[in-house]
Amino acid sequence: MNAFEYASPTSVEQAVRALAGAESSEGLSGGTDLLCRLKDSVSSPSRVVYLKAIADEGFRGVFAEGDGLAIGAGTSLAALLADEAIAAKYPALKQAARSVATPQIRNMATVGGNLLQRPRCWYYRSGFGLLGGRRDGDTARLVRELEGEYAPYNINLVGLPADGHLVRLGDNRYHAIFMTDGDALYVNPSSLAPALIALGATAEIVGPDGSRTVPIADLYRIPSSEGERELTVATDEVLTRVLLPPPKGKNAFYEIRQKQAHDWPLVLASVCLEMDGDTVRQASILLGAVAPVPYRAEAAEAALAGKKLDRSTAEAAGQAATTGAKPLSKNGYKVPLVKTAVKRALLRAAGDEYWTAMEA
Missing domain, CATH: 3.30.390.50 (CO dehydrogenase flavoprotein, C-terminal domain)
Structure with a gap:
């Protein structure tokens, strides 16, 4: 991976300053997503900001918030699973958290990290971008790059036209089946997001311009061009809390x-x-x-x-x-x-x- 600066702030305010003060930055929490991207050179930030050292009240844990609950973004999925209020009032959220990975990963992974992880599409993870393909006509080079290493996935690029789309013409067995008219064919990777959206949850986000609260669904967008992120949370912002309204039915x-x-x-x-x-x-x-x-x-x-x-x-x-x-x-x-x-x-x-x- 490329060399980068490392910061370990102890407050959200310090974290925002550290994220905003670099040419490019990424927040590191459990690391179950970011470390893989760094190793594969999918992400190459000039600064990595460690978020698990943040000691602000409410950033970690589950708390009563009126008749609902507030979940700190730094809360591990294991802690979420162990919370009695979550189990009693929001079984969908507990069931979603339990479905994620393994006990070892749930001990490291956080609520914020699960919501803001990047797509697991193997074209994106292989450097071909969120839109799943290049349109420069360099078919021979793409075939050489993928031949052998990705043979188990049955990716077949032979005869790929200059305007071809790797996902449409290649192995798309785990890709989208809805909203497939455009070029963004990856699937959202968060297991918690559908449960939180169905429950009417919102997210608190803090950045250089202050704080804002948005519905969980508004954390995501579909990029229209390469280089545009699929997340609406900027790289100099920190997701701090998830707010759950009182359970309905x-x-x-x-x-x-x-x-x-x-x-x-x-x-x-x-x-x-x-x-x-x-x-x-x-x-x-x-x-x-x-x-x-x-x-x-x-x-x-x-x-x-x-x-x-x-x-x-x-x-x-x-x-x-x-x-x-x-x-x-x-x-x-x-x-x-x-x-x-x-x-x-x-x-x-x-x-x-x-x-x-x-x-x-």
Whole structure:
């Protein structure tokens, strides 16, 4: 990796000054994402600012905030899992945190780091940018670079036209199935974001110009050109807290992956249901690992409104959640997984985990 300056501030104010005072900078918390990017030269900041030394009150831990909760961005996922208030009031968030990686990684990874990690797209991680391809016509060089090292991924660039898109023409099995008309075809990597958006959470961000509060969904955007970040949090800003409103009704999370051991999700769904007795008054249904941003399944939300939640209506909502899917050449399998993930997240919220008996 390239040489860089290192700063270890003890307050958010010092951290912001350190981040803003360099030509390019990155914040380091658990390091489960940044260290990999540094080693692969995907990110080459002139200064790395260590955020785990910040001792400001509220930056780490879970606290009552009115009738809701405040979670410090420096809180580890392991600490989040151990919090009784999270388990009692926001089971979707606990289920999402439990799905992340391994116990060892959850001990290091933080809430802020999970929300602001960069895409895991192998084209981006191989230096081809967020938009997944170069358009300079240098096909021969690209083939030489990828040949051998990426052979296990079946990336085939032979005959790639000058205006070709690596993701569309290559191995896109883990890429987006929604919002695929543009060039940004990676998937948002955060497991916590869909759950927090469904729960109506907001984020507090501090930068050189002061603090601001935004909905969790507004942390993300789809870049329109290479060099534009997919995060709205600037490199000289620090995400300090996540604020959860009082819980509304029932909430749950469900993830589908290839194996039960450490793996990235293929599809995940998080739901929050406001109920009138057994009837769904209003639903929030968010999908992850299917689009460049956490994806709201509006058709599924509409399909549930005014309905009694049971297996039949959950099945219909799952089917509705696939509305608008435009899979790429190798990831059409994700479409039925969306249906299953939404159906099971809804039934988990209702206390009907029928599949556990099937798996026993």
